Amino acid sequence: MRANYKVELTSGIFLLMGVAALLWLATEATDYGLQIGDDTYLVSARFSNVADLKIRAPVKIGGVTVGLVDQIVLDAVTFEAVVTLKIDQQFADIPSDSSASILTSGVLGDRYIGLEPGGAMDALTDGDQILITQSAIVLENLISKFLFNTSSKGSNE
Amino acid sequence: MKDPIIRLSNLVYRRGSKVILNDVSMDIKRGSIVAIMGPSGVGKTTILRLISGQLHPNKGSVEVNGKLISSLSRRDLYTCRKEIGVLLQDGALFTDLTVFENVATPLREHTDLSEEEIHDRVMDKLKSVGLADTAKLMPYSLSGGMARRVALARAVIMNPRIVLFDEPMTGLDPIAMSTISRLIRVTNDELGLTSVIVTHNVDQMNKLVDYCFILAGAKLIAEGSPQVLMHCDEPAVDQFMNGRVEGPISFNVAASYQT
Amino acid sequence: MPKDRSKRNAFLAPIAETGHCGVFLIRMLGSIRLERELLISTLQQIYLIGARSLVIIMICGFFVGMVLSLQAINALQLFGASDQVSLLVGKTLFRELGPVLTALLFAGRAGTSVAAEIGLMKATSQIEAMELMAIDPVQRIALPRFLAGVVSLPLLTAMFNAFAVIGAVVFSIGVMGLDPGIFWSKLQSGILFSKDFMGGVWKSVVFGGIVSLIAVYFGYYAKPTGEGVGTATTRTVVLSSVLVLIFDFIMTSLLI
Numbered sequence: 248m249r250a251n252y253k254v255e256l257t258s259g260i261f262l263l264m265g266v267a268a269l270l271w272l273a274t275e276a277t278d279y280g281l282q283i284g285d286d287t288y289l290v291s292a293r294f295s296n297v298a299d300l301k302i303r304a305p306v307k308i309g310g311v312t313v314g315l316v317d318q319i320v321l322d323a324v325t326f327e328a329v330v331t332l333k334i335d336q337q338f339a340d341i342p343s344d345s346s347a348s349i350l351t352s353g354v355l356g357d358r359y360i361g362l363e364p365g366g367a368m369d370a371l372t373d374g375d376q377i378l379i380t381q382s383a384i385v386l387e388n389l390i391s392k393f394l395f396n397t398s399s400k401g402s403n404e
Numbered sequence: 405m406k407d408p409i410i411r412l413s414n415l416v417y418r419r420g421s422k423v424i425l426n427d428v429s430m431d432i433k434r435g436s437i438v439a440i441m442g443p444s445g446v447g448k449t450t451i452l453r454l455i456s457g458q459l460h461p462n463k464g465s466v467e468v469n470g471k472l473i474s475s476l477s478r479r480d481l482y483t484c485r486k487e488i489g490v491l492l493q494d495g496a497l498f499t500d501l502t503v504f505e506n507v508a509t510p511l512r513e514h515t516d517l518s519e520e521e522i523h524d525r526v527m528d529k530l531k532s533v534g535l536a537d538t539a540k541l542m543p544y545s546l547s548g549g550m551a552r553r554v555a556l557a558r559a560v561i562m563n564p565r566i567v568l569f570d571e572p573m574t575g576l577d578p579i580a581m582s583t584i585s586r587l588i589r590v591t592n593d594e595l596g597l598t599s600v601i602v603t604h605n606v607d608q609m610n611k612l613v614d615y616c617f618i619l620a621g622a623k624l625i626a627e628g629s630p631q632v633l634m635h636c637d638e639p640a641v642d643q644f645m646n647g648r649v650e651g652p653i654s655f656n657v658a659a660s661y662q663t
Numbered sequence: 664m665p666k667d668r669s670k671r672n673a674f675l676a677p678i679a680e681t682g683h684c685g686v687f688l689i690r691m692l693g694s695i696r697l698e699r700e701l702l703i704s705t706l707q708q709i710y711l712i713g714a715r716s717l718v719i720i721m722i723c724g725f726f727v728g729m730v731l732s733l734q735a736i737n738a739l740q741l742f743g744a745s746d747q748v749s750l751l752v753g754k755t756l757f758r759e760l761g762p763v764l765t766a767l768l769f770a771g772r773a774g775t776s777v778a779a780e781i782g783l784m785k786a787t788s789q790i791e792a793m794e795l796m797a798i799d800p801v802q803r804i805a806l807p808r809f810l811a812g813v814v815s816l817p818l819l820t821a822m823f824n825a826f827a828v829i830g831a832v833v834f835s836i837g838v839m840g841l842d843p844g845i846f847w848s849k850l851q852s853g854i855l856f857s858k859d860f861m862g863g864v865w866k867s868v869v870f871g872g873i874v875s876l877i878a879v880y881f882g883y884y885a886k887p888t889g890e891g892v893g894t895a896t897t898r899t900v901v902l903s904s905v906l907v908l909i910f911d912f913i914m915t916s917l918l919i
Contacts, residue, residue: 261714262814265818268824269864276757277855485796494787496788
């Protein structure tokens with residue numbers, strides 16, 4: 248043997264460490280671990296305002312990620328934002344009358360879609376639309392509303 | 405001369421505008437030890453490189469074993485080279501391999517022998533050059549003479565038909581020189597080789613070789629057995645063989661050719 | 664009349680050399696044979712040029728991670744956004760600094776030693792001896808070193824990135840007291856596997872090819888003198904560093 252055992256062993260360890268580093272980074276430091284499986288179904292929801300919701304933002308039920316935002320388009324007729332949600336097939340029993348709202352993680356954090364399960368017997372299936380939606384709360388609107396309300400209250404008194 | 409193993413006909417080789425070889429023809433007899441001699445830088449090593457196919461002549465042809473070396477493809481050339489062993493000037497041992505592995509390299513590359521057979525053949529060759537106990541050493545711990553003997557063992561490991569030696573005596577002490585010289589004779593006769601030696605060491609060659617070619621000024625000026633050449637009347641041959649300063653081979657011309 | 668090197672056109676010479684290098688690459692790749700010999704010698708070279716570069720890569724990675732997070736926290740604090748530090752560090756690392764810095768270190772550590780080694784083999788006529796034994800030196804000497812470089816650099820880059828992340832963890836969590844949960848969740852939600860991560864991996868594969876091709880090429884065609892070997896080594900570092908940065912830009916603009 249020309250390559251002695253120590254050399255083979257060391258290069259073997261090096262190769263394994265390299266692959267381990269790749270895997271560790273991929274699963275711990277990227278969204279690889281958060282990606283949902285290939286087995287998914289699509290549902291849509293209409294919002295009057297999605298604010299800064301982004302594609303690939305998580306879709307959560309009770310704080311647990313069940314899917315992600317696949318597509319955001321504007322309906323040219325009604326001027327509503329149509330958001331397509333890609334949901335993992337293992338959560339196939341979400342009631343059809345569930346509601347979707349655009350929420351914010353933390354005060355200034357990223358937007359995500361929260362689903363609130365309803366009580367219907369039949370479940371959402373591929374191509375369905377979520378009818379009850381609540382648009383994003385835009386901070387500027389909230390503040391201006393608050394200022395407007397307090398000033399009008401003040402003038403009433 | 406019947407059935408020469410190497411035949412050079414009307415070789416012309418130029419490097420840039422400089423003519424290194426001008427219309428040189430040689431026939432080298434099977435089984436003989438032949439020396440190509442001449443002052444430094446006269447194109448002796450170039451002839452070896454033409455025989456091994458590393459260089460191509462501008463004109464003329466090189467025939468080895470009936471094959472036209474100068475017109476072979478890389479693959480055919482490699483097949484042909486398995487029958488030619490070459491011992492380069494300093495031995496050119498692979499510095500990162502042991503002596504044993506150095507000698508074993510051609511076997512590993514070109515044969516499917518088992519580890520045991522390789523071991524036997526390598527040790528056999530190392531024994532024949534008297535270096536069996538250096539098998540595990542690295543080349544840097546060998547002396548110049550030992551390195552060249554290892555290189556000789558490596559050059560003949562494939563049992564080639566021809567071995568080319570490029571200055572095998574240069575830089576060796578007299579004892580090492582005699583050892584190498586004796587080894588060349590013994591291997592040549594035992595294995596039925598044809599040996600071509602490029603050298604400028606006249607004394608050693610006279611004892612060793614069967615036939616000599618003398619080159620000067622890009623031309624072949626004489627050929628014949630050493631005894632004949634020693635007593636040749638031609639001034640240039642006489643000057644070279646007897647090492648005289650005065651003569652037709654000018655010191656300045658010789659120095660202007662650089663290998 | 665064969666042209667003298669010095670008389671060649673100064674503009675055409677680099678183009679001709681690029682072509683020569685390309686021919687060398689094709690000849691090298693054409694000599695790939697799936698056999699044990701190649702596997703063993705490639706493994707050996709992975710040990711020599713990959714595994715032996717490991718320690719320097721880990722140390723550099725660790726400190727790059729620390730300094731990146733130090734700078735990032737300093738800048739982000741101005742906007743009260745220091746919890747975004749892991750995202751900033753991760754993106755710059757995976758996309759740019761990891762592949763590029765590792766390739767530059769690799770050129771200096773492994774590229775030079777490969778160029779010098781092959782150049783020295785040439786100067787001591789070992790390459791010639793091989794050719795005379797009917798062994799193709801491109802296949803036996805150049806190819807394993809090239810392949811080892813292509814395999815080693817992505818793995819070294821992964822190692823560099825891993826230690827840089829550890830460095831960032833040590834500094835931002837250990838020293839600056841950031842919340843580890845926020846640190847990791849920002850990384851996991853913000854860094855895209857397909858674009859940020861794999862983009863960096865592809866870059867490092869290409870860089871590995873560039874650096875080792877240049878090292879092998881310059882070594883193989885070095886003048887067989889001490890000075891020739893020195894020149895080959897210097898040219899390897901300079902040219903491969905420049906090419907890595909040029910190709911970094913090209914690949915970044917293609918990948919985005």
